[in-house]
Amino acid sequence: ALPIFLDGIAVQPMMKGGREVIVGATTDPQFGPMVMFGLGGIYVEAIKDVSFRLAPLSLFDAKSMIAEIKSVALLKGMRGELPSDIDSIVDVILRVSCLMADFPVIRELDLNPVMVFGAGEGCVALDARISLEQKK
Secondary structure, eight states, X not given: XXXXXXXXXXXXXXXXXXXXXXXXXXXETTTEEEEEEEEOTTHHHHHOOEEEEESSOOHHHHHHHHHHSTTHHHHHOOTTOOOBOHHHHHHXXXXXXXXXXXXXXXXXXXXXXXXXXXXXXXXXXXXXXXXXXXXX
């Protein structure tokens, strides 16, 4: 493990409302960096509704990842609920793709949950984890 030194703590306000999604990535030994998107939070293990692409992603790739999950109707708004800010999800997916493509030292990256608010209101990563390749 890398030596990490902490100096203090940060307290942030509790985020309420919105939908929880996950954006993650891993480096496959044969295929290279891969980006993952799906319904997040407590549902990610139970539902396993995710999509994968090889990085670097195009705008079309990121939009397709969102469109192809089974639970996309939840993000588009259903039964009177407002749609989620899908453009902000696309932005996060593309940024994770760039990180993975530009920094091969990143072995894994998980943003879970990413709280997505209503259309035009953006999203916030509530928890993040990055694993780096160990020097040999």
